[in-house]
Amino acid sequence: MSSGPHFHRTRIAPTPSGFLHLGNVLSFSITATLARKTGAKILLRIDDMDQTRADARYVQDVFDTLNFLGIPWDEGPANTEDFERNYSQIHRLNLYNQALEKLYTKGLIYGCGCSRKQLATRNCPCAGKHMPFDTMDVSWRLKTDTQTVLNIQDYKGGVVQAVLPPEMENFVVKRRDGLPAYQLTSVIDDLHYGIDFIVRGQDLWASTVAQAYLASVLNEKQFASITFYHHPLLMESPGKKLSKSAGATSVKHMCEQGKAAGEIFEIICSMLGLAKPVTNWQQLADQALMI
Structure with missing residues (x-):
């Protein structure tokens, strides 16, 4: 552990909506390396609330990939059976619903049945309708203020000030199918597990700001x-990031093609434009963190 910042707990939090790809491996490797450098425990949290996309094959792939590549975790499920029995987000549904009821009671969310076209043209009268909380087949959106300045703690030191980006205006916290949405479940899970350090891709910056905003209106100062x-x-x-739908970049596909773990780390290193050879996740992350 270095003499730099110290943390209590971080997390690896894949969504089981496809087979894990090389981008996931890079993120997990960086997470594990920074955890070891800062003394943080690593929680494995699999975000399976979206039951329309979650699949048992993809849950199993999370364990297969982490074990094959030797990427460690300290807390959370040991295998698929343990996950389904003890760690699925379904088991924390009451926590999410408590947060949603709190938002509704405070008048901070509204039911919305508008089409995407209506939302795009900002022709959405739903905010003023005051729908009952048990209204079916509507999304529940957070009433947001795009002028609120949020302070985001940055690993490199200091605080980054941000406001909600346009794409996060009145974002969904409860989906049409009645299940809590990603932004809300992520905030509640991070609070529930005592997470104090989060590593994620730059593409999730807007989500970071949205989650900070949501936590602030819930008065969750932690x-x-x-x-x-x-x-x-x-x-x-x-201009094109890796996707779980791109099978050729999945770890599962590469394993089936006979690639060894070290070869997969080398491929990622090459894609980053790094010439120094790597053989494991620690070496990959050390090189990536120098970019």
Whole structure:
């Protein structure tokens, strides 16, 4: 452990909506390396609330990939059975619903049945309708203020001030199917597990700001003390980030093609434009953190 910042707990939090790809491996490697440098325990948290996309094959792939590549975690499920029995987000549904009811009671959310076209043209009258909280087949949106300045703790030191980006205006906290949305479950989970350090890709900066805003209106002051590290993305081509739908970049596909773990780390290193050879996740992350 270095003499730099010290943290209590971070997390690896994949969504089981596809087979894990090389970009996930880079993020997990950086997370594990920074955890070891800062004394943080690593929690494995699999975000399976979106039941329309979550799949048992993809949950199993999380364990297969981490074990194959030797990327460690200290807390959380040991295997798929343990996850389903004890750690699925379904088990924390009451916590999410408590937060949603708190938002509704404070008048901070509204039911919205508008189409995407209506939302795009800002022709959305739903905010003033005061729908009952048990209204079916509507999304519940947070009433947001794009002028509120939020303070985000940065791993590199200091505080970054930010306001909600336009794409996060009145973002969804409860989906049409009645299940809590990602931004809300992520905030509640991070608070529930005592996370104080989060590593994620630069593409999730808008989500970081949205989650900080949500925590502030919930009066969850603990969230404001979380430190964030946003790392560069691994790109499939200029302007195109890797996707779980791109099977050729999945670890599962590469394993089936006979690639060894060290070869996978070398491929990622090459995609980052780094010439120094690597053989494990620590070496990969050390090189990536120098960029």
